[in-house]
Amino acid sequence: MSLNEDLTRMSAVELAHAVQTGEASAVEVATAHLDRIAAVDGAVHAFLHVDREGALAQAAAVDAARAAGNPPASPLAGVPLALKDIVVQKGVPTTAASKILEGWIPPYDATITTKLKEAGIVILGKTNLDEFAMGSSTENSAYGPTGNPWDLTRIPGGSGGGSAAALAAFEAPLAIGTDTGGSIRQPAAVTGTVGAKPTYGGVSRYGLIALASSLDQAGPCARTVLDAALLHEAIAGHDPRDSTSIPEPVPAVVQAVRRGQGDGIKGMRIGVVTQLGGEGYQPGVLDSFRAAVAQLAALGAEIVEVSCPHFEYALAAYYLIQPSECSSNLARFDAMRYGLRVGDDGNHSAEEVMVATRGAGFGAEAKRRIMLGTYALSAGYYDAYYGSAQKVRTLIKRDFEGAFGAADVLISPTTPVTAFKIGEKVDDPMAMYLNDLATIPASLAGIPAMSVPSGLAADTSLPAGLQIMAPALGEQAMYRVAGAYEQARNAAAGFALLDRIAALPTAAVPTAAAGR
């Protein structure tokens, strides 16, 4: 194994350490990952845009700061990251995987992007997703699907399939995801990686292209729980540009992970949600979950069963609220100020250009949700649809409040099934929507939730995920359990899940040598 390959196999913590001690320069670390992307991304297609020049410049700045004797900008200084292409980055094409934004170069940075840059985290490029984050497979990208590094004929989850695949393909040790109904957690589960959705308002949404404003939340993706916690602390915190961001200190999640790994979780109450399991769940996924429960019990946690009766209505409520907000959020893509413009030939009115552009620029799923949302918000239907869905949302929050009275955290399988074949469900939106069955309740309630690998499902030999949910701002309990579980599972198995992923086909990399 070459030095480069060693670097791409390292965790973010290890890479940061290597840069800080001078074992490797940030430029070497970035180059290794850029070369890896050049070698495998033709097959994986995790990236929509690779910013080699920008990444190397950022890495060089980290090295220069170290050479000047400055302390590291953050515990992750010099570590590369893959940014989901729904987060705007100044000067770098941002498309949200839609044709309607093809070629748009943002003139500003999202707050997350600014925080990453200030932390000395090196942004390698922008990752693929379902168009405007609508989907659970990344097949809705206007720029083609992403393959799951465990089996390239299968989906990497969605909407953040590109970010999750980049981690599993060792193209980046860290990634940013956004989660509206499960878009961080579900891809993490099906790629054997870690993904956390913070409490709603925990991470600024400024500069995040909105899908559903009351649900969207950006969060960290990584291969280990500790790496995710470090990234979580780097991007979280109050932002005056986002009125819904919480004016509270960032939860000390890194400390929580170390505590879980050191002191364990003895005496913590862990609730198994009755409604998130059973019918519709793949047997191998349920087996993996039961094994996780046994492992947590063996760590000394008190396992309790909790019932959340209104979760039954969560999916239906979600698919009213999310399309409703989406129909309004996507209205700004009208060809007037940026992005695609169709039919502007001097013979068509502005209104006609808007219609033609939206017709040509949005994909089928975007159109489907715009129509659903427009209908649900229409006079005469509002109370029955949007209004009722908001009531269900309140009931689900109450279910959680009750459950958190009996348990410190709640757990479930992250997804009902392991990665399915690309193309398998594209013609069946309902089957696709069911992928989010277990992740949607936490989204509706605005509480933090994360997915950690729970091993391979025996029936498919593909990764399954354990979802851990905590009360609002209860990230510390969530990360503590995640850290303890990950450590115990790896110890019991004798290896981390991704250590056993098969090698990917690699392309010859003509530019690799020139890059160094």
Place this chain on the structure above:
Amino acid sequence: MTTAELTPAEWAALDDVADFDEAIAAFDPVLGLEVHVELGTATKMFCSCATTFGAEPNTQVCPVCLALPGAMPVVNGTAVEYAIRIGLALNCSIAPWCRFARKNYFYPDMPKNFQTSQYDEPIAFDGYLDVPVGDEIVRVEIERAHMEEDTGKSTHIGGATGRIHGAEFSLLDYNRAGVPLVEIVSKPIVGTKASAPEVARAYVATLQDLVRSLGVSDVRMDQGSMRCDVNLSLTPAGNPVFGTRTETKNVNSLRSVERAARFEICRQASVLTAGGEIRQETRHFDELAGTTASGRVKETAEDYRYFPEPDLVPVAPSAQWVEQIRAALPELPWVRRERLQRDWGFTDLEMRDLTNARGVELVAQTVAAGAGAGDARSWWMSYLAQQANSAGVELSELAITPAQVAAVIGLVSSGSLTAALARKVVDGVLAGEGEPAEVVEKRGLAVVSDDSALQAAIDEALAAQPDVADKIRSGKVQAIGAIVGAVMKATRGQADAAKVRELTLKTIG
């Protein structure tokens, strides 16, 4: 004013509509007024862009007000305070908790293709405004005052009308997009009969006066910082059920408010009398013709798909804050005027003229600078009013301050200037020649108070017109004017006429 003045062209346009008196005899008009006030905050409603009127197009914009992908709004706290100020001055209740809502519709000058507004949770509601109409007070109930953002501005190039139809292309300026507005909606105003047009005008005028005094907007209808939509319906006289209403937009002056209401009364009466139906529609007021015309008729009813704005947290003004704002409200303008009228001893007519000329505050400041109220009023309402009128500006826009006017008045009362000289001094100040004292100095305008110099001029004048002395001695005292005139001419106006008269009489004996 009880009737709107119409030009001959306007009367001609009225040929196919009913006579106003006949219309009122058969129908009761029901008015509803929606007034948009652009708040005078330094920055926009949801971002920190400047709000200066008349800036180069698209120079006061940012990712938020251009609705770039990913950008998000944050509420301007000053705008909320201003809205509460307006609400309190209109005797409204202030919502302890309310939300913004999205009003969804597509239009090129609206960057997000939804307007962030308030829907069923306005910041202020259930108030009233007492409106003086002639000698009566009409109480207009206020339904609500809510916050929202302005749109950008479209300019349609080509085509005859400047309207979108027939235009070759359109230009968009987003400087105004996101400027904070408060929309004040009246409840239906009933029972006004023939005075409906006048009530409409008086309501908007009173509202303008009130909002101006609050210091939250310059309420310039000509610049669009105050805009009015006139809703009007007719119901057969004595029938309590409202008829179908029309909404007339583009009403850009107080006079137009009255004319638009009057025209709609006549037009609707004519349609109804002929057995027709009024279509619920938006109409545009034509300033030149004095008529209203149907706007674009939509095939389907407008459905704005309102829902609570998820990008913004609710606005929850504390009771303590609201009370602080209430305590800091200025004296109501009409209460203040009553007090000033008493203090100054002006007649009702004098005060009304002064108010109409927007001179009350100028006189108050002139008095505060040491002038007598009567002198202050007469300066502002005569000589300065003429200057403003010929320059086509407001009194307050003249290049002279109340303190300078007070200084001129002081020079006259001390005898240093005559009235005629004082006008020249004012001319100098208006011409930018400096403070009154400097103008006196530079132009050499001091009164000739040297008795021997005056005596010489009088002697000369009497010698030149010997018959005048005889006439005066025979009792025709008014003949003295010829002598005074000659002396004034000789001194180039720098003599005090009263003094000349006195000395002349003494000389003749």
